[in-house]
Amino acid sequence: MADKTMTADEVVARLEDGMTVGIGGWGLRRKPMALVRAVLRSSLKDLTVVSYGGPDVGLLCASGQARRVVHGFVSLDDHPLEPHFRAARESGTVEAVELDEGMFLAGLRAAALRLPFMPVRAGIGSDILRINPSLRTVADPYGSGDEVVAAKPLRLDAALVHTNLADAAGNAALTGPDQFFDDLFCQAADRAYVSTERIVPTGELLKQAGCVHALVIHRYMTHGVVEAPGGAHFTECRPDYGRDLEYLAAYVRDPQPVETFLASREAEPR
Amino acid sequence: MTATRAEVCVAACAEAFRGDGEILAGAMGGLVPSLGARLARATFEPDLVISDGQAYLVDAEQAVEGWLPYRAVLDLLASGRRHVMMGPVQIDAHGNANISCIGPWERPKRQLLGARGAPGNTVNHTTSYWIPRHAPRVLTPRVDLVCGIGYDRAASAGYAARFHEIRRVVTDLAVLDFAPAGPMAGDGGGGCGGVGCGGGVPRMRLASVHPGVTVDQVVEATGFELTVPGDVPTTPAPDPEALRILRDVLDPAGAREAEVPGG
Numbered sequence: 001m002a003d004k005t006m007t008a009d010e011v012v013a014r015l016e017d018g019m020t021v022g023i024g025g026w027g028l029r030r031k032p033m034a035l036v037r038a039v040l041r042s043s044l045k046d047l048t049v050v051s052y053g054g055p056d057v058g059l060l061c062a063s064g065q066a067r068r069v070v071h072g073f074v075s076l077d078d079h080p081l082e083p084h085f086r087a088a089r090e091s092g093t094v095e096a097v098e099l100d101e102g103m104f105l106a107g108l109r110a111a112a113l114r115l116p117f118m119p120v121r122a123g124i125g126s127d128i129l130r131i132n133p134s135l136r137t138v139a140d141p142y143g144s145g146d147e148v149v150a151a152k153p154l155r156l157d158a159a160l161v162h163t164n165l166a167d168a169a170g171n172a173a174l175t176g177p178d179q180f181f182d183d184l185f186c187q188a189a190d191r192a193y194v195s196t197e198r199i200v201p202t203g204e205l206l207k208q209a210g211c212v213h214a215l216v217i218h219r220y221m222t223h224g225v226v227e228a229p230g231g232a233h234f235t236e237c238r239p240d241y242g243r244d245l246e247y248l249a250a251y252v253r254d255p256q257p258v259e260t261f262l263a264s265r266e267a268e269p270r
Numbered sequence: 271m272t273a274t275r276a277e278v279c280v281a282a283c284a285e286a287f288r289g290d291g292e293i294l295a296g297a298m299g300g301l302v303p304s305l306g307a308r309l310a311r312a313t314f315e316p317d318l319v320i321s322d323g324q325a326y327l328v329d330a331e332q333a334v335e336g337w338l339p340y341r342a343v344l345d346l347l348a349s350g351r352r353h354v355m356m357g358p359v360q361i362d363a364h365g366n367a368n369i370s371c372i373g374p375w376e377r378p379k380r381q382l383l384g385a386r387g388a389p390g391n392t393v394n395h396t397t398s399y400w401i402p403r404h405a406p407r408v409l410t411p412r413v414d415l416v417c418g419i420g421y422d423r424a425a426s427a428g429y430a431a432r433f434h435e436i437r438r439v440v441t442d443l444a445v446l447d448f449a450p451a452g453p454m455a456g457d458g459g460g461g462c463g464g465v466g467c468g469g470g471v472p473r474m475r476l477a478s479v480h481p482g483v484t485v486d487q488v489v490e491a492t493g494f495e496l497t498v499p500g501d502v503p504t505t506p507a508p509d510p511e512a513l514r515i516l517r518d519v520l521d522p523a524g525a526r527e528a529e530v531p532g533g
Contacts, residue, residue, distance in 0.1 A: 071384055072387070073383050081383070090380065100387060101344060120390070121390065121430070126416050126423070130416075146429055
Protein backbone atom coordinates (compact mmCIF):
# COMPACT_ATOMS: atom_id res chain seq x y z
CA MET A 1 0.00 0.00 0.00
CA ALA A 2 1.28 3.42 -0.92
CA ASP A 3 2.44 5.71 1.88
CA LYS A 4 0.28 8.83 1.62
CA THR A 5 1.65 10.66 4.63
CA MET A 6 2.51 14.29 4.02
CA THR A 7 2.54 17.63 5.79
CA ALA A 8 -0.29 20.16 5.81
CA ASP A 9 1.80 22.44 3.61
CA GLU A 10 2.28 19.58 1.13
CA VAL A 11 -1.50 19.24 0.95
CA VAL A 12 -1.84 22.93 0.19
CA ALA A 13 0.85 22.65 -2.49
CA ARG A 14 -1.50 20.25 -4.31
CA LEU A 15 -4.33 22.79 -4.33
CA GLU A 16 -4.71 25.50 -6.97
CA ASP A 17 -6.22 28.94 -7.27
CA GLY A 18 -9.89 28.84 -8.25
CA MET A 19 -10.52 25.34 -6.92
CA THR A 20 -13.73 24.18 -5.28
CA VAL A 21 -12.74 22.86 -1.87
CA GLY A 22 -15.09 20.92 0.41
CA ILE A 23 -14.43 21.05 4.14
CA GLY A 24 -15.79 18.35 6.46
CA GLY A 25 -17.18 18.62 9.98
CA TRP A 26 -20.20 20.66 11.02
CA GLY A 27 -20.24 24.14 12.57
CA LEU A 28 -17.91 23.99 15.54
CA ARG A 29 -17.40 20.24 15.29
CA ARG A 30 -14.39 18.35 13.92
CA LYS A 31 -13.23 20.97 11.46
CA PRO A 32 -9.82 20.24 9.82
CA MET A 33 -8.36 23.42 11.32
CA ALA A 34 -4.70 22.41 10.88
CA LEU A 35 -5.33 22.07 7.13
CA VAL A 36 -7.35 25.30 7.10
CA ARG A 37 -4.44 27.09 8.83
CA ALA A 38 -2.11 25.80 6.12
CA VAL A 39 -4.45 27.26 3.48
CA LEU A 40 -4.52 30.54 5.42
CA ARG A 41 -0.70 30.64 5.39
CA SER A 42 -0.64 30.12 1.62
CA SER A 43 -1.20 32.41 -1.33
CA LEU A 44 -4.16 30.35 -2.61
CA LYS A 45 -7.00 32.53 -3.86
CA ASP A 46 -10.41 32.55 -5.58
CA LEU A 47 -11.53 29.42 -3.74
CA THR A 48 -15.09 28.16 -3.68
CA VAL A 49 -15.55 26.73 -0.20
CA VAL A 50 -18.28 24.10 0.28
CA SER A 51 -19.04 23.51 3.94
CA TYR A 52 -21.54 22.99 6.73
CA GLY A 53 -19.81 26.10 7.90
CA GLY A 54 -18.00 27.10 11.04
CA PRO A 55 -14.75 28.97 11.69
CA ASP A 56 -13.26 27.32 8.58
CA VAL A 57 -15.58 29.41 6.43
CA GLY A 58 -15.21 32.51 8.58
CA LEU A 59 -11.41 32.52 8.50
CA LEU A 60 -11.21 31.86 4.75
CA CYS A 61 -13.57 34.82 4.27
CA ALA A 62 -11.45 36.96 6.57
CA SER A 63 -8.30 36.07 4.62
CA GLY A 64 -10.02 36.96 1.36
CA GLN A 65 -9.18 33.51 -0.06
CA ALA A 66 -12.81 32.39 -0.32
CA ARG A 67 -14.41 34.06 -3.29
CA ARG A 68 -17.58 32.04 -2.93
CA VAL A 69 -19.10 30.06 -0.06
CA VAL A 70 -21.60 27.24 -0.64
CA HIS A 71 -23.36 26.56 2.65
CA GLY A 72 -26.55 25.67 4.51
CA PHE A 73 -25.48 27.71 7.51
CA VAL A 74 -22.34 29.20 9.01
CA SER A 75 -22.40 28.95 12.80
CA LEU A 76 -20.28 28.46 15.92
CA ASP A 77 -22.94 26.40 17.78
CA ASP A 78 -22.79 28.03 21.23
CA HIS A 79 -22.36 31.36 19.46
CA PRO A 80 -24.78 31.04 16.55
CA LEU A 81 -23.20 33.74 14.39
CA GLU A 82 -19.71 33.53 12.86
CA PRO A 83 -18.17 37.01 13.12
CA HIS A 84 -15.91 36.89 10.05
CA PHE A 85 -18.60 35.40 7.82
CA ARG A 86 -21.04 38.04 9.02
CA ALA A 87 -18.58 40.81 8.22
CA ALA A 88 -17.88 39.41 4.77
CA ARG A 89 -21.57 39.03 3.91
CA GLU A 90 -22.52 42.43 5.28
CA SER A 91 -19.69 44.16 3.41
CA GLY A 92 -20.39 42.16 0.26
CA THR A 93 -16.85 40.80 -0.05
CA VAL A 94 -17.90 37.18 -0.48
CA GLU A 95 -20.37 35.54 -2.83
CA ALA A 96 -22.79 33.21 -1.06
CA VAL A 97 -24.64 30.18 -2.38
CA GLU A 98 -27.12 29.35 0.33
CA LEU A 99 -28.84 25.95 0.32
CA ASP A 100 -31.05 23.98 2.67
CA GLU A 101 -29.00 21.50 4.76
CA GLY A 102 -30.76 18.51 3.22
CA MET A 103 -30.37 19.93 -0.28
CA PHE A 104 -26.66 20.32 0.46
CA LEU A 105 -26.54 16.64 1.46
CA ALA A 106 -28.41 15.72 -1.74
CA GLY A 107 -25.78 17.68 -3.70
CA LEU A 108 -22.93 15.77 -2.03
CA ARG A 109 -24.68 12.48 -2.76
CA ALA A 110 -25.27 13.41 -6.40
CA ALA A 111 -21.57 14.28 -6.76
CA ALA A 112 -20.41 11.12 -5.00
CA LEU A 113 -22.70 8.95 -7.16
CA ARG A 114 -21.83 10.79 -10.40
CA LEU A 115 -25.48 11.66 -10.96
CA PRO A 116 -26.65 14.85 -12.72
CA PHE A 117 -28.91 15.78 -9.79
CA MET A 118 -30.54 14.33 -6.71
CA PRO A 119 -34.26 14.81 -6.05
CA VAL A 120 -35.11 16.45 -2.77
CA ARG A 121 -38.31 17.99 -1.44
CA ALA A 122 -36.44 20.67 0.53
CA GLY A 123 -36.61 24.02 -1.18
CA ILE A 124 -40.12 23.68 -2.64
CA GLY A 125 -41.97 26.95 -2.02
CA SER A 126 -39.02 28.62 -0.32
CA ASP A 127 -36.79 31.53 -1.28
CA ILE A 128 -33.87 29.12 -1.72
CA LEU A 129 -35.16 28.78 -5.27
CA ARG A 130 -35.30 32.59 -5.64
CA ILE A 131 -31.70 33.14 -4.49
CA ASN A 132 -30.46 30.19 -6.56
CA PRO A 133 -32.19 30.99 -9.87
CA SER A 134 -30.36 28.21 -11.72
CA LEU A 135 -31.97 25.52 -9.52
CA ARG A 136 -34.67 23.55 -11.29
CA THR A 137 -37.58 21.45 -10.12
CA VAL A 138 -38.57 18.20 -11.80
CA ALA A 139 -41.99 16.56 -12.12
CA ASP A 140 -42.33 12.93 -11.05
CA PRO A 141 -41.76 11.06 -14.35
CA TYR A 142 -44.07 8.32 -13.05
CA GLY A 143 -47.01 10.70 -13.01
CA SER A 144 -47.95 11.08 -9.34
CA GLY A 145 -48.16 14.83 -9.80
CA ASP A 146 -45.37 15.32 -7.29
CA GLU A 147 -42.63 17.83 -7.94
CA VAL A 148 -39.19 17.99 -6.34
CA VAL A 149 -36.06 20.09 -6.47
CA ALA A 150 -33.22 18.73 -8.59
CA ALA A 151 -30.30 19.41 -6.26
CA LYS A 152 -27.12 20.12 -8.21
CA PRO A 153 -24.10 17.89 -7.62
CA LEU A 154 -21.60 19.53 -5.29
CA ARG A 155 -18.58 18.20 -7.14
CA LEU A 156 -15.34 19.12 -5.37
CA ASP A 157 -11.81 19.49 -6.69
CA ALA A 158 -10.54 18.67 -3.24
CA ALA A 159 -11.89 17.70 0.17
CA LEU A 160 -10.28 18.43 3.54
CA VAL A 161 -11.46 16.42 6.55
CA HIS A 162 -10.17 15.74 10.06
CA THR A 163 -10.35 12.26 11.59
CA ASN A 164 -9.60 10.58 14.91
CA LEU A 165 -7.34 7.85 13.55
CA ALA A 166 -5.76 6.95 10.23
CA ASP A 167 -3.13 4.72 8.74
CA ALA A 168 -0.41 5.78 6.31
CA ALA A 169 -2.35 4.31 3.38
CA GLY A 170 -5.26 6.71 3.86
CA ASN A 171 -7.78 4.61 5.72
CA ALA A 172 -9.33 6.66 8.50
CA ALA A 173 -11.67 6.25 11.45
CA LEU A 174 -14.31 8.62 12.78
CA THR A 175 -14.86 7.48 16.36
CA GLY A 176 -17.00 10.32 17.72
CA PRO A 177 -20.77 10.35 18.15
CA ASP A 178 -21.41 11.99 14.77
CA GLN A 179 -19.40 11.27 11.62
CA PHE A 180 -21.12 14.13 9.83
CA PHE A 181 -20.65 13.86 6.05
CA ASP A 182 -16.88 13.47 5.82
CA ASP A 183 -16.90 10.21 3.85
CA LEU A 184 -19.29 11.82 1.36
CA PHE A 185 -17.05 14.88 1.05
CA CYS A 186 -14.18 12.51 0.20
CA GLN A 187 -16.27 10.66 -2.38
CA ALA A 188 -17.56 13.89 -3.94
CA ALA A 189 -13.98 15.10 -4.46
CA ASP A 190 -11.37 14.41 -7.11
CA ARG A 191 -8.77 14.38 -4.36
CA ALA A 192 -9.33 14.04 -0.62
CA TYR A 193 -6.87 14.96 2.12
CA VAL A 194 -7.28 13.65 5.63
CA SER A 195 -5.71 15.09 8.74
CA THR A 196 -5.80 12.90 11.79
CA GLU A 197 -5.18 12.94 15.53
CA ARG A 198 -2.77 10.05 15.11
CA ILE A 199 -1.42 7.72 12.47
CA VAL A 200 -1.35 4.07 13.55
CA PRO A 201 -0.30 0.87 11.81
CA THR A 202 -3.14 -0.59 9.72
CA GLY A 203 -3.25 -3.58 12.04
CA GLU A 204 -4.08 -1.26 14.94
CA LEU A 205 -6.91 0.69 13.23
CA LEU A 206 -9.83 -1.48 14.23
CA LYS A 207 -8.52 -2.16 17.71
CA GLN A 208 -7.91 1.51 18.48
CA ALA A 209 -11.10 2.67 16.79
CA GLY A 210 -13.02 0.31 19.09
CA CYS A 211 -15.82 -0.38 16.61
CA VAL A 212 -15.83 -1.33 12.95
CA HIS A 213 -18.54 1.26 12.25
CA ALA A 214 -15.90 3.95 12.74
CA LEU A 215 -13.91 2.80 9.69
CA VAL A 216 -15.82 4.79 7.07
CA ILE A 217 -13.02 6.51 5.15
CA HIS A 218 -11.15 4.12 2.87
CA ARG A 219 -7.86 4.49 1.06
CA TYR A 220 -9.49 4.43 -2.38
CA MET A 221 -11.14 7.74 -1.41
CA THR A 222 -8.06 9.55 -0.11
CA HIS A 223 -4.89 11.05 -1.51
CA GLY A 224 -2.99 12.35 1.48
CA VAL A 225 -2.75 11.80 5.24
CA VAL A 226 -1.47 14.41 7.65
CA GLU A 227 -0.75 13.62 11.29
CA ALA A 228 -2.04 16.64 13.21
CA PRO A 229 -2.68 16.04 16.91
CA GLY A 230 -5.15 18.68 18.09
CA GLY A 231 -5.76 19.37 14.42
CA ALA A 232 -9.40 20.36 14.92
CA HIS A 233 -8.71 22.94 17.64
CA PHE A 234 -10.59 25.13 18.63
CA THR A 235 -13.48 23.07 17.29
CA GLU A 236 -14.32 19.81 19.03
CA CYS A 237 -13.03 16.40 18.04
CA ARG A 238 -14.90 13.92 20.18
CA PRO A 239 -14.03 11.66 21.87
CA ASP A 240 -10.48 13.04 21.79
CA TYR A 241 -11.33 16.54 23.01
CA GLY A 242 -14.17 19.05 23.28
CA ARG A 243 -14.47 22.54 21.91
CA ASP A 244 -12.17 25.15 23.48
CA LEU A 245 -14.84 27.38 25.01
CA GLU A 246 -12.39 29.94 26.34
CA TYR A 247 -10.75 30.31 22.96
CA LEU A 248 -14.15 30.44 21.29
CA ALA A 249 -15.36 33.20 23.60
CA ALA A 250 -12.34 35.35 22.73
CA TYR A 251 -12.73 34.57 19.01
CA VAL A 252 -16.30 35.84 19.09
CA ARG A 253 -15.73 38.76 21.50
CA ASP A 254 -12.80 40.22 19.64
CA PRO A 255 -12.41 38.82 16.11
CA GLN A 256 -8.77 39.12 15.12
CA PRO A 257 -7.21 39.48 11.68
CA VAL A 258 -6.07 36.18 10.18
CA GLU A 259 -2.39 37.05 10.77
CA THR A 260 -3.09 37.35 14.50
CA PHE A 261 -5.02 34.08 14.46
CA LEU A 262 -2.11 32.32 12.79
CA ALA A 263 0.43 33.85 15.16
CA SER A 264 -1.43 32.89 18.34
CA ARG A 265 0.06 29.90 20.09
CA GLU A 266 -3.40 28.75 21.17
CA ALA A 267 -4.33 28.26 17.53
CA GLU A 268 -1.59 25.68 17.03
CA PRO A 269 -2.21 21.97 17.51
CA ARG A 270 -1.62 20.68 21.00
CA MET B 271 -48.78 26.94 43.06
CA THR B 272 -49.04 29.74 40.54
CA ALA B 273 -47.25 29.13 37.27
CA THR B 274 -44.84 31.77 36.00
CA ARG B 275 -45.10 33.12 32.47
CA ALA B 276 -42.17 30.91 31.44
CA GLU B 277 -43.97 27.87 32.81
CA VAL B 278 -47.17 28.75 30.93
CA CYS B 279 -45.02 29.01 27.78
CA VAL B 280 -43.44 25.60 28.39
CA ALA B 281 -46.89 24.05 28.82
CA ALA B 282 -48.10 25.77 25.63
CA CYS B 283 -45.10 24.36 23.75
CA ALA B 284 -45.84 20.92 25.20
CA GLU B 285 -49.40 21.17 23.85
CA ALA B 286 -47.98 21.60 20.33
CA PHE B 287 -46.85 17.95 20.47
CA ARG B 288 -50.21 16.57 21.64
CA GLY B 289 -51.29 13.65 19.47
CA ASP B 290 -47.91 13.22 17.80
CA GLY B 291 -47.27 9.72 19.15
CA GLU B 292 -44.04 7.92 18.30
CA ILE B 293 -42.12 10.54 16.30
CA LEU B 294 -39.03 12.66 16.89
CA ALA B 295 -39.85 15.85 18.74
CA GLY B 296 -37.20 18.39 17.84
CA ALA B 297 -36.69 21.71 19.55
CA MET B 298 -34.05 24.08 18.28
CA GLY B 299 -35.34 27.52 19.15
CA GLY B 300 -34.36 27.67 22.81
CA LEU B 301 -34.82 26.00 26.17
CA VAL B 302 -38.58 26.59 26.50
CA PRO B 303 -39.58 24.43 23.48
CA SER B 304 -37.09 21.77 24.51
CA LEU B 305 -38.64 21.65 28.00
CA GLY B 306 -42.03 21.63 26.29
CA ALA B 307 -41.21 18.50 24.32
CA ARG B 308 -39.88 16.77 27.43
CA LEU B 309 -42.89 17.85 29.49
CA ALA B 310 -45.21 16.47 26.79
CA ARG B 311 -43.38 13.14 26.95
CA ALA B 312 -43.45 13.09 30.76
CA THR B 313 -47.20 13.68 30.82
CA PHE B 314 -49.56 13.09 27.86
CA GLU B 315 -47.27 11.99 24.97
CA PRO B 316 -45.15 9.20 26.48
CA ASP B 317 -44.07 7.78 23.10
CA LEU B 318 -42.29 10.93 21.83
CA VAL B 319 -38.66 10.36 20.81
CA ILE B 320 -36.21 13.06 21.87
CA SER B 321 -32.57 13.70 20.97
CA ASP B 322 -29.90 14.98 23.34
CA GLY B 323 -29.02 17.68 20.84
CA GLN B 324 -25.92 15.80 19.75
CA ALA B 325 -26.30 12.39 18.18
CA TYR B 326 -28.12 10.32 20.79
CA LEU B 327 -31.77 9.58 21.38
CA VAL B 328 -32.36 9.55 25.11
CA ASP B 329 -35.39 8.26 26.99
CA ALA B 330 -37.09 9.92 29.94
CA GLU B 331 -34.49 8.43 32.31
CA GLN B 332 -31.69 9.78 30.08
CA ALA B 333 -30.76 6.27 28.91
CA VAL B 334 -29.45 6.20 25.35
CA GLU B 335 -32.05 4.42 23.22
CA GLY B 336 -30.65 5.17 19.78
CA TRP B 337 -28.10 6.84 17.55
CA LEU B 338 -29.24 9.66 15.29
CA PRO B 339 -26.34 11.58 13.74
CA TYR B 340 -27.09 14.53 11.44
CA ARG B 341 -27.12 12.41 8.30
CA ALA B 342 -29.87 10.25 9.80
CA VAL B 343 -31.76 13.36 10.92
CA LEU B 344 -31.75 14.74 7.38
CA ASP B 345 -33.12 11.44 6.08
CA LEU B 346 -35.63 11.10 8.93
CA LEU B 347 -37.07 14.53 8.27
CA ALA B 348 -37.85 13.57 4.69
CA SER B 349 -39.72 10.54 6.00
CA GLY B 350 -41.97 12.88 7.96
CA ARG B 351 -41.75 11.19 11.36
CA ARG B 352 -40.71 14.42 13.08
CA HIS B 353 -42.19 17.64 14.46
CA VAL B 354 -39.84 20.52 15.13
CA MET B 355 -40.21 23.74 17.01
CA MET B 356 -37.99 26.43 15.52
CA GLY B 357 -37.23 29.99 16.55
CA PRO B 358 -37.88 32.41 13.69
CA VAL B 359 -36.26 35.84 13.50
CA GLN B 360 -39.19 36.99 11.37
CA ILE B 361 -42.57 35.37 10.65
CA ASP B 362 -45.51 36.68 8.61
CA ALA B 363 -49.28 36.18 8.77
CA HIS B 364 -49.15 33.01 6.63
CA GLY B 365 -46.31 31.53 8.68
CA ASN B 366 -43.42 32.17 6.29
CA ALA B 367 -40.37 32.23 8.55
CA ASN B 368 -36.87 33.64 8.23
CA ILE B 369 -33.72 32.65 10.13
CA SER B 370 -31.15 33.56 7.48
CA CYS B 371 -30.52 37.29 7.41
CA ILE B 372 -32.08 40.74 7.92
CA GLY B 373 -32.36 43.01 4.92
CA PRO B 374 -31.86 42.04 1.29
CA TRP B 375 -30.26 38.59 1.02
CA GLU B 376 -27.90 39.80 -1.72
CA ARG B 377 -26.24 42.20 0.74
CA PRO B 378 -27.78 41.72 4.16
CA LYS B 379 -27.87 44.37 6.86
CA ARG B 380 -27.33 41.55 9.32
CA GLN B 381 -26.18 38.06 8.37
CA LEU B 382 -27.71 35.48 10.68
CA LEU B 383 -27.55 31.67 10.63
CA GLY B 384 -28.51 30.81 7.09
CA ALA B 385 -31.54 28.82 6.03
CA ARG B 386 -30.35 25.66 7.84
CA GLY B 387 -32.96 22.91 7.52
CA ALA B 388 -36.02 25.17 7.59
CA PRO B 389 -36.99 24.75 3.90
CA GLY B 390 -36.84 20.95 4.18
CA ASN B 391 -38.48 20.76 7.59
CA THR B 392 -41.51 22.80 6.60
CA VAL B 393 -42.31 20.85 3.40
CA ASN B 394 -41.72 17.46 4.98
CA HIS B 395 -43.35 17.45 8.40
CA THR B 396 -45.16 19.44 11.05
CA THR B 397 -43.48 22.59 12.31
CA SER B 398 -44.25 24.86 15.25
CA TYR B 399 -42.52 28.06 16.31
CA TRP B 400 -41.38 29.59 19.59
CA ILE B 401 -40.94 33.36 19.84
CA PRO B 402 -39.59 34.51 23.22
CA ARG B 403 -40.18 38.22 22.40
CA HIS B 404 -43.50 38.91 20.68
CA ALA B 405 -42.81 42.15 18.77
CA PRO B 406 -43.78 43.78 15.46
CA ARG B 407 -40.28 43.34 14.05
CA VAL B 408 -40.60 39.56 14.59
CA LEU B 409 -44.26 39.11 13.63
CA THR B 410 -43.89 41.22 10.54
CA PRO B 411 -45.89 41.82 7.33
CA ARG B 412 -43.09 40.48 5.14
CA VAL B 413 -40.04 38.36 5.91
CA ASP B 414 -36.72 39.08 4.21
CA LEU B 415 -36.03 35.48 3.17
CA VAL B 416 -38.62 32.69 3.20
CA CYS B 417 -36.71 29.81 4.81
CA GLY B 418 -39.61 27.95 6.42
CA ILE B 419 -42.60 28.12 4.11
CA GLY B 420 -46.02 29.43 5.11
CA TYR B 421 -49.53 28.44 4.05
CA ASP B 422 -49.64 30.71 0.99
CA ARG B 423 -46.41 29.22 -0.39
CA ALA B 424 -47.60 25.70 0.43
CA ALA B 425 -50.90 26.39 -1.36
CA SER B 426 -49.06 27.57 -4.47
CA ALA B 427 -46.81 24.51 -4.42
CA GLY B 428 -49.89 22.28 -4.17
CA TYR B 429 -49.32 18.51 -4.07
CA ALA B 430 -45.53 18.90 -3.68
CA ALA B 431 -46.13 20.62 -0.32
CA ARG B 432 -48.86 18.26 0.93
CA PHE B 433 -46.93 17.42 4.13
CA HIS B 434 -46.82 21.08 5.22
CA GLU B 435 -48.41 21.93 8.56
CA ILE B 436 -47.68 24.74 11.00
CA ARG B 437 -49.29 23.49 14.18
CA ARG B 438 -48.93 26.54 16.43
CA VAL B 439 -46.84 29.56 17.30
CA VAL B 440 -46.12 30.08 20.98
CA THR B 441 -44.85 33.49 22.09
CA ASP B 442 -44.19 35.07 25.47
CA LEU B 443 -47.64 36.68 25.20
CA ALA B 444 -49.93 34.26 23.42
CA VAL B 445 -50.61 31.09 21.48
CA LEU B 446 -51.37 31.52 17.77
CA ASP B 447 -52.62 29.03 15.24
CA PHE B 448 -53.71 29.15 11.61
CA ALA B 449 -57.20 29.18 10.19
CA PRO B 450 -58.68 30.01 6.80
CA ALA B 451 -59.54 33.68 6.67
CA GLY B 452 -61.36 35.94 4.26
CA PRO B 453 -64.53 35.52 2.24
CA MET B 454 -63.99 31.83 1.48
CA ALA B 455 -63.87 30.81 5.11
CA GLY B 456 -67.03 29.03 6.09
CA ASP B 457 -69.18 31.03 3.71
CA GLY B 458 -71.18 27.99 2.76
CA GLY B 459 -71.37 29.25 -0.78
CA GLY B 460 -70.05 26.16 -2.45
CA GLY B 461 -66.43 27.27 -2.61
CA CYS B 462 -63.84 24.79 -1.39
CA GLY B 463 -62.86 27.03 1.50
CA GLY B 464 -59.56 25.22 1.94
CA VAL B 465 -55.92 25.61 1.10
CA GLY B 466 -55.45 26.57 -2.51
CA CYS B 467 -58.59 28.67 -2.76
CA GLY B 468 -57.10 32.14 -2.57
CA GLY B 469 -59.03 33.78 0.22
CA GLY B 470 -59.14 30.50 2.09
CA VAL B 471 -55.40 30.32 2.71
CA PRO B 472 -54.83 29.96 6.45
CA ARG B 473 -53.63 33.03 8.32
CA MET B 474 -52.38 33.45 11.84
CA ARG B 475 -55.12 33.60 14.43
CA LEU B 476 -55.03 34.42 18.11
CA ALA B 477 -55.77 31.12 19.86
CA SER B 478 -55.24 32.22 23.47
CA VAL B 479 -53.58 34.92 25.55
CA HIS B 480 -51.36 34.01 28.48
CA PRO B 481 -52.66 34.82 31.97
CA GLY B 482 -52.24 38.56 32.62
CA VAL B 483 -51.97 39.47 28.93
CA THR B 484 -54.72 41.37 27.09
CA VAL B 485 -55.85 40.84 23.50
CA ASP B 486 -54.94 44.47 22.77
CA GLN B 487 -51.38 43.89 23.98
CA VAL B 488 -50.98 41.01 21.52
CA VAL B 489 -52.54 42.95 18.63
CA GLU B 490 -50.26 45.90 19.43
CA ALA B 491 -47.16 43.69 19.42
CA THR B 492 -48.04 42.06 16.09
CA GLY B 493 -46.85 43.73 12.90
CA PHE B 494 -49.64 42.35 10.70
CA GLU B 495 -53.39 42.03 10.99
CA LEU B 496 -54.06 39.13 13.29
CA THR B 497 -57.32 37.18 13.07
CA VAL B 498 -58.95 37.75 16.46
CA PRO B 499 -62.00 35.63 17.27
CA GLY B 500 -64.81 37.16 19.31
CA ASP B 501 -63.95 35.13 22.36
CA VAL B 502 -60.27 34.60 23.12
CA PRO B 503 -59.55 32.10 25.90
CA THR B 504 -56.70 32.27 28.38
CA THR B 505 -53.78 29.88 27.80
CA PRO B 506 -54.14 27.09 30.35
CA ALA B 507 -51.46 27.05 33.03
CA PRO B 508 -49.74 23.69 33.61
CA ASP B 509 -51.64 21.52 36.09
CA PRO B 510 -50.00 20.83 39.48
CA GLU B 511 -48.46 17.53 38.35
CA ALA B 512 -46.98 19.07 35.19
CA LEU B 513 -45.66 21.96 37.25
CA ARG B 514 -44.05 19.58 39.72
CA ILE B 515 -42.33 17.64 36.92
CA LEU B 516 -41.13 20.82 35.27
CA ARG B 517 -39.78 22.33 38.50
CA ASP B 518 -38.40 19.23 40.19
CA VAL B 519 -37.33 16.99 37.33
CA LEU B 520 -36.87 18.79 34.01
CA ASP B 521 -35.47 22.17 35.04
CA PRO B 522 -34.67 22.24 38.75
CA ALA B 523 -32.24 25.14 38.24
CA GLY B 524 -35.03 27.30 36.81
CA ALA B 525 -33.15 28.21 33.63
CA ARG B 526 -36.52 28.67 31.86
CA GLU B 527 -37.10 31.93 33.72
CA ALA B 528 -34.14 33.61 31.99
CA GLU B 529 -35.66 32.94 28.56
CA VAL B 530 -38.99 34.58 29.46
CA PRO B 531 -38.22 37.28 31.97
CA GLY B 532 -40.79 39.32 33.83
CA GLY B 533 -43.05 36.32 34.36
